[in-house]
Amino acid sequence: MAIAQKMAMSLLERQTGSKGLPLASFAIEVDLNLDGLPEIFAYRYAPDCDGVNCGNFLFVLEGDSYQEVLGGIPGARLVPQDKIALSPFKRNGFFDIQSDKTTIGWDGTHYVDAATFPASSLNGTAFVSACQENKLSQQSLKGETEQVSAACQCQINRFQTLGFTQADLDAYTASMVGQDFEYPKGDKENAWLTLTRNAQDIATGCDVASGKSQWPPAYFNHGDQPQQKLDFNGFLDACPTQDFILTNHKTGSPDRALGLCGCLAREIPTYGVSQEGLDLLAQYYRDEISDSDLEAQDADLLTAHDKASEACLSQFPAK
Numbered sequence: 001m002a003i004a005q006k007m008a009m010s011l012l013e014r015q016t017g018s019k020g021l022p023l024a025s026f027a028i029e030v031d032l033n034l035d036g037l038p039e040i041f042a043y044r045y046a047p048d049c050d051g052v053n054c055g056n057f058l059f060v061l062e063g064d065s066y067q068e069v070l071g072g073i074p075g076a077r078l079v080p081q082d083k084i085a086l087s088p089f090k091r092n093g094f095f096d097i098q099s100d101k102t103t104i105g106w107d108g109t110h111y112v113d114a115a116t117f118p119a120s121s122l123n124g125t126a127f128v129s130a131c132q133e134n135k136l137s138q139q140s141l142k143g144e145t146e147q148v149s150a151a152c153q154c155q156i157n158r159f160q161t162l163g164f165t166q167a168d169l170d171a172y173t174a175s176m177v178g179q180d181f182e183y184p185k186g187d188k189e190n191a192w193l194t195l196t197r198n199a200q201d202i203a204t205g206c207d208v209a210s211g212k213s214q215w216p217p218a219y220f221n222h223g224d225q226p227q228q229k230l231d232f233n234g235f236l237d238a239c240p241t242q243d244f245i246l247t248n249h250k251t252g253s254p255d256r257a258l259g260l261c262g263c264l265a266r267e268i269p270t271y272g273v274s275q276e277g278l279d280l281l282a283q284y285y286r287d288e289i290s291d292s293d294l295e296a297q298d299a300d301l302l303t304a305h306d307k308a309s310e311a312c313l314s315q316f317p318a319k
Contacts, residue, residue: 002230002265003026003029003043003118003262004027004028004029004041004262006236007020008021008057009021011040011042011057011066012057013043015057016054016289019055022045022054024043024045025043025044026042026043027042028041028042029262030042030086031095031217031218032086032095032106033094033095033106034074035218035315036218036219037259037263037317038050038219039058039062040059040066041058042057042058043055046273051075052273054077055078055180056076056079056084057077058070058111061256061259062109066259069109069111070110070111072110073099073104073111073112073113075100075102076099078315079100083098083099084098087103088205088208088209088232089163089201089202090160090198090201090202090205091106091117092105092106093201097111099219101117117162117220120160120163120164120165120166121160122159122164122166122169125173126161126170127155127159128152129153130177131155132148132152132240133177135151145247147210147212150210151210155202155203155204155206159199159202162198162202168195174198189315205244214258219315222271222308223267223271223304225270225271227266230274230275230278233280234264234278236265237256238285238286239257239282240254240257240258241257241285242262242285245257245261245285248260248313250316250318251316252319255302260316263312263315263316267312268281268305268308269305270308272304277301280296280297280298281301281305
């Protein structure tokens with residue numbers, strides 16, 4: 001939360017033109033697409049909030065910059081936090097969000113009212129039959145006919161909610177049961193991979209909704225030490241402006257540098273780096289001390305830093 005709050009302060013200042021976070025404001029990280037790089041949800045408090053420069057904000061790193069993705073949804077800024085919740089289901093790779101009585105879903109660039117997405121009407125008889133046969137063949141699900149039936153019906157309902165076509169469903173069903181099926185190639189291959197990924201997300205979402213499973217966390221500590229409660233402010237001020245961070249081929253913009261630095265702030269302590277070490281790295285990033293100066297004070301610090309950098313860059317999303 002400390003890292004999210006520091007990152008949110010600069011993003012909110014740019015968004016609203018107001019500096020700082022008033023009391024009762026907060027920010028948290030939430031990984032909405034399970035890619036290992038959390039999005040930033042922030043609440044900026046103001047008395048009698050008008051929902052323009054205060055209220056709820058959600059920042060997603062898209063391309064070179066963080067985009068605020070709630071602004072186009074009427075009333076979304078003013079929904080109380082206890083009426084905001086993640087859905088167990090994904091849409092276009094991101095979790096749906098329940099915002100009071102409205103479900104909002106990802107359209108590829110922003111969150112929008114899910115009611116605006118096209119749905120479809122499907123003949124799901126063949127799919128449900130194949131789904132039940134596959135699930136009942138699993139040793140762990142034998143004898144659970146009623147639960148299996150509900151899970152397969154959940155999937156067909158979700159296929160319709162997401163607007164799958166009959167041709168998509170029939171092709172996916174054929175691939176499930178090993179029928180003669182020519183896998184798409186060339187230009188159609190990416191569309192097929194997206195379709196199967198969405199279908200797998202639907203199956204997982206239905207299992208999560210029924211309490212049978214849970215989504216796996218995408219982010220994990222690569223080091224072997226527990227996260228520590230440190231003061232990240234100095235490090236997160238210095239890191240995004242450092243040339244070797246800003247010009248790395250995976251960053252290349254101030255917002256992407258900020259996203260990478262947020263990952264580094266989370267990651268570095270898991271390699272045993274203390275507050276003293278983090279402060280030394282901040283000095284190093286500000287070019288106040290050299291490599292040799294840093295090594296003279298902590299011989300292991302650059303090694304820990306480089307391991308954390310490698311871990312973050314390995315999971316950092318492409319532009």
